[in-house]
Amino acid sequence: MNDHSHSAEPHKHSPQEVAKHVKVYIGIFVALLVGTVVTVLLNSVHFDSFKVTVVIALFVAVVKASLVACYFMHLISEKKMIYVILAFTAFFFVGLMFLTLGAYSDFPPNTVTR
DSSP states (O other), rough: OOOOOOOSSOOOOHHHHHHHHHHHHHHHHHHHHHHHHHHHHHHHHSSSSSHHHHHHHHHHHHHHHHIIIISSSSGGGHHHHHHHHHHHHHHHHHHHHHHHHHHHTTTOOTOOOO
């Protein structure tokens, strides 16, 4: 048999470390619940502009998606490259949303809208 210098035991975590992670996950869960309640409440509020409604809805969705991505997908501890890719994605997403919202009111002449 080979004599290895490293231990074959699995990596053990202290109870304090596990409790700290559980508190973080419970906090994120509560924040997501609050975000869901805010989403449902915002559904009953009618803003003057469609653009304002979309911007507010996207803001709430981005906050909730960021919490999920950062904590449950463990992206908060990733290297810098993941943030560069995320910034490019966010940039193009925002650009496409502005193009979409800008085209929403740009109908050809004599077009019937409801």
